[in-house]
Amino acid sequence: MPELRNRAEDQQKIYQRWAPVYDRFYRGILRDGHRKLAALAAAAGTDILEIGVGTGLTLGHYPRRCRVTGIDISEHMIARAREKARRESLQHVQALEVMDAHALAFADRSFDVVCLPFVITLIPDPERALDECARVLRPGGEIILASKLGDGAGLQGAIETAVAPLVRHIGWSSAFRLRRIVAWAERRGDFAAAEILPVFPNGFFKIVRLKQRGFAA
Secondary structure (H helix, E strand, C coil), X not given: CHHHHHHHHHHHHHHHHHCCCHHHHHHHHHHHHHHHHHHHHHHHCCEEEEECCCCCCCHHHCCCCCEEEEEECCHHXXXXXXXXXXXXXXXXXXXXXXXXXXXXXXXXXXXXXXXXXXXXXXXXXXXXXXXXXXXXEEEEEEEEEEECCECCCHHHHHHHHHHHHHHHHHCCCCCCEHHHHHHHHHHHCCEEEEEEEEECCCCCEEEEEEEECCCCC
16 A cells, blocks of 8 residues: 555665664663563564564574574665674574565464564554464464553653654654554454563563463463
8 A cells, every 4th residue: 555655665764764873772772671572482482573673682682492583674674683693693593584564475374473572663554464473373372562552641641642743753653552452452352462561661661462362371
């Protein structure tokens, strides 16, 4: 669709500008979320797909017994992730590819876990991307997200909505609501939010585990 294509192109331009300084700017503030997301993913399975791998800040946190595939819409980010994997000898990283989260080039039931670290709020059609995540999951698999996910309540919610157009220019979103993810799971009926965890700083970011129904959490 033209609107999705235009937004994707805008994001690629943003991340082309951010790629050279992304690690310096975000490594510290996102480290707790990256570390906890990777640990939860490794506990849930071995074959892991990371959507929005960016420059690869999460890659070093996965245990070496895992097999990690990373994708990103930005070729500039992927280039830096590949360099990081080579430089740090991250041999558990199986592949790093430029790919659109709305149309994953993987067969059904390819992964035990799909991770989305700090990217779901930036995907033009998050529900469509989550449907793709569900498609490539094996039975009993998990979708694990980390992001800024508010509830829109009170003064903080009003501020988040007001600054949304500004932070979009640096590749972020402040107006995305946690209830949108929960609503997706409820509409499908085959997923449920098994756990919602606050992470640094002081719960500003959250991790959400979406577990397939009919399997133990």
